[in-house]
Amino acid sequence: MSSTQSHSKPHREPGVVAIASPSLALVKYWGKSDDEANIPAVPSLAVTLAGLTTRTVVGIVAPGAAHDGADRGATDSVRVDGEVIPPDRNRKFFAAVRSALGSSIPEDARFHAESRNSFPTAAGLASSSSGFAALAAGCFAAVRREAELGTISSVARVGSASAARSVFGGFVTLRSGAEKAEPLFGTDHWPDFRVVVAVLHEGKKDVASRSAMRLTRDTSPFYRAWVDDSHGVFEAGVRALADRDIERLGEIMRLSYLRMFGTMFSADPPVFFWRPESVAVIRECARLRAGGVPVWETMDAGPQVKMITTNGHLAAVKNALAGIGVARVIECRPGAGVTIET
Numbered sequence: 001m002s003s004t005q006s007h008s009k010p011h012r013e014p015g016v017v018a019i020a021s022p023s024l025a026l027v028k029y030w031g032k033s034d035d036e037a038n039i040p041a042v043p044s045l046a047v048t049l050a051g052l053t054t055r056t057v058v059g060i061v062a063p064g065a066a067h068d069g070a071d072r073g074a075t076d077s078v079r080v081d082g083e084v085i086p087p088d089r090n091r092k093f094f095a096a097v098r099s100a101l102g103s104s105i106p107e108d109a110r111f112h113a114e115s116r117n118s119f120p121t122a123a124g125l126a127s128s129s130s131g132f133a134a135l136a137a138g139c140f141a142a143v144r145r146e147a148e149l150g151t152i153s154s155v156a157r158v159g160s161a162s163a164a165r166s167v168f169g170g171f172v173t174l175r176s177g178a179e180k181a182e183p184l185f186g187t188d189h190w191p192d193f194r195v196v197v198a199v200l201h202e203g204k205k206d207v208a209s210r211s212a213m214r215l216t217r218d219t220s221p222f223y224r225a226w227v228d229d230s231h232g233v234f235e236a237g238v239r240a241l242a243d244r245d246i247e248r249l250g251e252i253m254r255l256s257y258l259r260m261f262g263t264m265f266s267a268d269p270p271v272f273f274w275r276p277e278s279v280a281v282i283r284e285c286a287r288l289r290a291g292g293v294p295v296w297e298t299m300d301a302g303p304q305v306k307m308i309t310t311n312g313h314l315a316a317v318k319n320a321l322a323g324i325g326v327a328r329v330i331e332c333r334p335g336a337g338v339t340i341e342t
C-alpha cells in the first residue's frame with residue numbers, strides 16, 4: 001500500500017440504523033447440539049419485547065481504506081454502549097455475514113458498528129439477542145442487500161442463538177437443530193398479554209451464557225434429562241400460547257426456567273446467577289397467585305426476574321413489586337422484529 005493511501009481519509013458509506021428488541025424465552029433454549037455452528041439442542045418459544053431496544057448504526061469502510069492504521073478499517077469493529085468489543089468475539093459472526101453476502105461485499109471492506117441499548121447490557125436482559133439481530137440486519141442493509149428475514153435470522157444465530165428469534169416480532173420459535181427462527185403468532189395475537197421486567201441488579205454477569213451452557217452440558221448429570229424433557233415442555237407451551245391460556249403458559253414457563261436452572265445448579269462448579277432479590281420476587285409472584293393474580297416469573301442468565309401477566313393485573317403486580325423494594329420495573333408488550341430506520 002502506498003503512503004498516500006494509508007494517510008488518505010477512508011471512504012465510508014453512510015451508516016444505516018437497525019433497531020431490534022430482546023427476545024424473552026417463555027420456554028428456554030439452553031445447550032447446543034453444535035458448538036461450532038451455534039445450533040440449539042432444545043426448542044425454545046419466545047416473545048419479542050416492545051419497550052426495550054437496541055439501536056445499531058452499521059457502516060462499511062470501503063476497499064482501499066481497509067488498512068488505514070489510524071482508522072477502524074483493519075478488522076470489523078463493534079462498540080456496544082461505547083465499549084469496544086474484542087474482535088475475536090465476533091469473528092465467526094462476521095464470517096457468517098460475509099458468507100451470506102457472497103460477492104456483494106468486496107473482500108477488504110470492513111464493517112463498523114456502534115450499538116446502544118436502552119436497558120442494561122449483558123445483565124440477563126437478553127441484550128445479545130437484540131444486539132446480534134440488529135447487527136445482522138444492519139450489515140445486510142449497509143451493503144444495500146435485500147435479505148429475507150430467515151437469512152438474517154440464520155446469520156444472527158451465529159452470534160447468539162436467541163438473536164435468531166429477535167429478528168421476528170411477536171411470538172417466535174427456534175426449534176432444536178434449527179438454523180433460523182420462525183414467527184409463530186404476530187404482535188396482535190394476545191392483546192392483553194404483558195411482560196413486567198424487574199431490574200434487580202444492573203451489573204454485568206460474571207459468566208457468559210455460552211460458557212455456562214458448555215459447563216452444564218459437560219458436567220451436569222441432569223443435562224441429558226433436560227434435553228429429553230424439553231420437547232414436551234415446548235409443545236405444551238405452544239398449545240397454551242395458541243389458546244391464550246395465561247395459567248397454563250405460566251406453569252409451563254415456570255417448569256422450563258426452573259429445569260434449566262436445575263442443570264446450572266448441578267454443574268461442577270455450579271453456575272449461580274440468582275441474587276436474594278431474585279428469590280424475593282419469585283416468592284412475591286407465588287403470594288400474588290395465591291391471592292388470585294395471574295402472574296408467573298421466569299429468569300435467564302442473570303439475576304433479573306421477568307413476569308408474564310395480563311393487562312388488567314399490571315397495577316397489582318407493579319404495586320406488589322414496589323412493596324418489596326423493587327425500584328426499577330419495565331413494562332413490555334409483544335413487539336416488532338428488527339427494522340431498518342429510513
Ligand code: PMV
Pocket residue numbers: 023024025027028029030044126128129160161162163209210299300301
Ligand atoms: O442466545 P444466548 O447465547 O444469549 O443464550 C440465551 C439463553 C437464555 O437467555 C438463558 C434462554 C433463552 O432462550 O433466551
